[in-house]
Amino acid sequence: MLLLLGGATAAYFLAGRSSGAGMGGWDRKFKVEDPESIHKIFLADRRGNQTTLIRTGDKWIYNGAHPANPNIMKNLLEAITRVELQYIPPTSATKPMVEDLAANGIKVEVYGKGDKLLKAYYVGGTTPDERGTIMIMENAEQPYVTQIPSMVGAIRGRYAITGDDWRDKALFSMKPEDIRFVSIEYPRLKNRSFILERSGEEFNIRPFYEVTPTINAPYKKGSGEQFLEGFEGIIIEAFENDNPLRDSITQRIPFSIITLKTKSGEDLTLRMHPAISSNRFLETGPPVYEHYLVEASPSNDFMLVQDRIVSRIHWGYDFFFVDQNKKETQSQ
Numbered sequence: 001m002l003l004l005l006g007g008a009t010a011a012y013f014l015a016g017r018s019s020g021a022g023m024g025g026w027d028r029k030f031k032v033e034d035p036e037s038i039h040k041i042f043l044a045d046r047r048g049n050q051t052t053l054i055r056t057g058d059k060w061i062y063n064g065a066h067p068a069n070p071n072i073m074k075n076l077l078e079a080i081t082r083v084e085l086q087y088i089p090p091t092s093a094t095k096p097m098v099e100d101l102a103a104n105g106i107k108v109e110v111y112g113k114g115d116k117l118l119k120a121y122y123v124g125g126t127t128p129d130e131r132g133t134i135m136i137m138e139n140a141e142q143p144y145v146t147q148i149p150s151m152v153g154a155i156r157g158r159y160a161i162t163g164d165d166w167r168d169k170a171l172f173s174m175k176p177e178d179i180r181f182v183s184i185e186y187p188r189l190k191n192r193s194f195i196l197e198r199s200g201e202e203f204n205i206r207p208f209y210e211v212t213p214t215i216n217a218p219y220k221k222g223s224g225e226q227f228l229e230g231f232e233g234i235i236i237e238a239f240e241n242d243n244p245l246r247d248s249i250t251q252r253i254p255f256s257i258i259t260l261k262t263k264s265g266e267d268l269t270l271r272m273h274p275a276i277s278s279n280r281f282l283e284t285g286p287p288v289y290e291h292y293l294v295e296a297s298p299s300n301d302f303m304l305v306q307d308r309i310v311s312r313i314h315w316g317y318d319f320f321f322v323d324q325n326k327k328e329t330q331s332q
Contacts, residue, residue: 027140028085032110032118035081040111046104049162067168072161079148079158080110080119086132086147097134097143100124105136106159126154164239171236171270171294171305174262176228181261183208184315187253192316196224205320217321224320230312231260236303240293246302249273250295256314271295272310 032038043051053068053076054061060068089097105122112118124134124143132145133154148155183195185208193208203224207214240246254271261267272292292310294303 027137027142028144030083030085030119030121030135030137030144030146032081035077037112037118038077038080038110039113040115041076041080042107042109042111043159044107045160045162051162051166053166062166066166067170067173068166069168072166075158076161079155080108082148083135083146083155084149086145089134089143089145094143097124098136101134101136101143106156108159123156123159126156130154164241167239169236169239171234171303171310172231172260172268174231174260174266174268176225176231178262178264179228179231179260180263181259182228183257183259184313185257186255187257188255189316192318194315194317194320196227196320198224198228203320205317207317212317215318215321217323220320220322227313227315227320230315234305234309234313236294236305237291238304240302240304243293243302249275249293250302254295255292258313267298269297271297272305275304 039055041051041053043049043053052063053073054064059070060073062068101122101124105124108119108121108123109117110119120138122136122138124136126133127145131152131154132147133156134143135146136143146155180198181196183193185193190209191207191212193212195206195208197204203219205219205224243249250271250273252273255274256270256272258270258272259268272294275291275293290307292305292307294305295301296303
């Protein structure tokens with residue numbers, strides 16, 4: 001799976017010759033007709049980036065380790081299964097097209113079950129009007145300009161994603177009903193820190209710190225379920241694994257430390273550091289910030305997430321109990 005245009009093909013064009021359109025038409029058929037037949041996709045570029053995407057059930061796994069971003073996969077699969085010939089470029093344009101493909105092309109290999117190769121081609125740059133994308137089939141001699149029907153614009157960007165950008169940005173993959181334990185520690189707000197344990201339909205909520213007085217007010221019905229539902233749909237803004245400030249940020253006291261445990265034994269710990277942006281963080285301040293830089297374990301990921309997204313899980317210990325003062329006021 002080397003990212004190389006065949007030497008004979010390159011030499012053919014560099015000599016200034018052109019074979020015109022492929023006579024049999026096989027070199028024009030970039031589309032994989034049946035999306036359900038696709039089980040693996042391999043991409044590689046000239047900068048050394050390599051991506052392997054493997055279908056597992058109804059999900060895709062990136063480089064054997066991480067769930068792939070569903071929206072990005074949807075766009076890639078749309079390109080693979082809908083791409084069509086837009087036009088055959090004139091002879092005068094083929095040489096610079098092939099030179100661009102040789103220098104900047106993205107190798108694409110699409111596999112079915114049993115690693116059966118379905119398609120192999122190279123994706124080059126865009127046409128001057130940015131409406132078409134240059135492609136050439138592996139072992140072919142003629143480049144073509146392609147498009148997705150009814151879509152205006154180039155499609156190279158759908159293949160050109162690299163690194164963590166392929167990854168699913170869901171902060172939590174566990175379902176609320178599968179969570180059996182949550183602890184939230186606020187190092188600077190100890191009286192608001194708590195532990196929640198679930199046993200069937202019952203919830204046990206207690207202080208995180210032994211020195212914190214226990215709240216003896218009645219449990220607020222439905223609050224446990226409401227709290228756990230807040231963990232659904234939390235999406236990070238970006239992965240920050242290459243952030244140069246990571247070491248200095250993670251040595252600071254976090255705003256919160258969140259630990260989750262599931263019924264199946266999966267554990268996750270998040271240390272949330274208050275931030276204004278990915279390169280500006282705070283050590284002290286009010287308990288509401290624009291962003292958090294989040295250190296995750298055991299994945300060792302570092303991520304940027306908006307406060308407005310995670311604020312719904314930053315509950316306090318007292319949130320789970322009936323406010324006796326409010327109740328007494330209403331009864332008067």
